[in-house]
Amino acid sequence: MVVSLPVGPELTSKNVGRAQYVFTDGKYNGSTLSFLARNQLSLPVRDLPIVGRTGLFRFARGYVITNTRFCKKGINPTI
Known part of the structure; x- marks a missing residue:
């Protein structure tokens, strides 16, 4: 899975990397950068x-x- 890494939360923000x-x-x-931890999405x-x-x-x-930011785009919501 590849997720973009934008400069900011705006949809028009420039992508500078990937979720890796x-x-x-x-x-x-x-x-x-590498991280190692449980990313518990239920916590704000x-x-x-x-x-x-x-x-x-x-x-x-x-x-x-x-x-976590939720984005409803089309039919499938994105986290």
């Missing part, structure tokens, strides 16, 4: 620890804060 967190455009092109906000990184993120440490 491989950046495909801009100054982070080719850099990666989750934090995921960074466990791997390459490129410009080589020495990154910390975590990512994520939340």
Whole structure:
């Protein structure tokens, strides 16, 4: 499954990567971030620890804060 990684939540936001967190455009092109945690979608906000990184993120440490956005587009809803 490939999900786009936009700059912002707007439908017109530029895509800079994929859900695998491989950046495909801009100054982070080719850099990666890896997370390892249970992404419990029932929680409104989750934090995921960074466990791997390459490129410009080589020495990154910390975590990512994520939340869920629902988008009803056509017949099938998207999470």
